[in-house]
Amino acid sequence: MVHLIDALHLGMSDIICIALVECGPNELLIVDSGPESVFESVVAGVRKLGFRPEHVRHLLASHIHLDHTGGAWRWAEKFGTEVYVHPKGAPHLIDPSRLVESATRIYGDQLNYLWGTIGPIPEDQVIAVDNGAELRFGSCQIRVLYTPGHAQHHNAYWLDSEQTVFCGDVAGVVIRGGPPIPPFAPPDIHLESWKESLAKIRTLKPSSLHVTHFGRVDNPARSLDALEKRLFSWADWMKQRLLEGKSESEITPEFQKLVDSELLSDGASQADLSTYEYADPAFMSVAGLIRYWRKYHPEQVPPVRR
Ligand SMILES: [Zn+2]
Structure with a gap:
């Protein structure tokens, strides 16, 4: 049990x-x-x-x-x-x-x-x-x-x-x-x-x-x-932002919008959005995904912008 x-x-x-x-x-x-x-x-x-x-x-x-x-x-x-x-x-x-x-x-x-x-x-x-x-x-x-x-x-x-x-x-x-x-x-x-x-x-x-x-x-x-579908669609989305030359701080609010709109269209309520964000903060995901691209597929994304 x-x-x-x-x-x-x-x-x-x-x-x-x-x-x-x-x-x-x-x-x-x-x-x-x-x-x-x-x-x-x-x-x-x-x-x-x-x-x-x-x-x-x-x-x-x-x-x-x-x-x-x-x-x-x-x-x-x-x-x-x-x-x-x-x-x-x-x-x-x-x-x-x-x-x-x-x-x-x-x-x-x-x-x-x-x-x-x-x-x-x-x-x-x-x-x-x-x-x-x-x-x-x-x-x-x-x-x-x-x-x-x-x-x-x-x-x-x-x-x-x-x-x-x-x-x-x-x-x-x-x-x-x-x-x-x-x-x-x-x-x-x-x-x-x-x-x-x-x-x-x-x-x-x-x-x-x-x-x-x-x-x-x-x-x-x-x-x-x-989940599997989203793993790859969000990773691709991130790769596109990097290719556009955007920085981590520019990407984070855009990513937050993407998360919220997908959650809402898949049936989450407005109140659920903040619970998702507490459990899985957008800034962490942005940092983690950028690191993934730069570490494992550096040839596919532009170098770090300071
Ligand atoms: Zn964990």
Whole structure:
């Protein structure tokens, strides 16, 4: 049985969702923890469902971006929770100094307000798991799916009993059952491997998906197809802007308009737009996509303009 906890990030609903799975009477797992700033609110969410947070024995990390697992160290410290993560992410959970460095560069003095504090997890509580690994917790049989594209250290997790995949960010951002959009956060965006990751998920013919932003997706095939289409159409759009010689700051408001108009025409409401923007800020996607073109296809775009 999968339960959903709204982490109430910055007091807002429908931004960050934590899935909680019952594997046995005293054995629970959560998928991602949310940032450290929502730790207490997720703990309260576990209690509200009638469970005890000290029974959360396992934490499956989709990837180590702060909105997903910035708070994992608190679970490890307070409840002895073991954290499963891709081998490329594991060293940064054990020693988060580089994570702190890059987050400080992006968020500056907003870091603490947005994500809380960052701390290390003892090495013996971090378990590196790669593609194909099978995990058995009580009645839960889980298969690890390495799913890069959004981040090079991204895992998704197949839960056999529910025929569902916990997708982190690789299946996009889907607010209130609306259209899926790709979070193009820097620095790892790679469209070619993202496409392969989506194919890997499709092969399993899941009956549902779970995404961190936000919750359960009941039409996996349609949602994955729509996301894939958008991955490439937005990347092409970005390439055109670069070819026009536009700068990042010129592109950002135009990109925001593109996102809003596509969301509205695909059925999102005006109120949904700001939730999408909180979960997946336009400036991040612009930075991530520009980096993708310059890093992987420099011959197709003009050089950096200062
Ligand atoms: Zn992410």
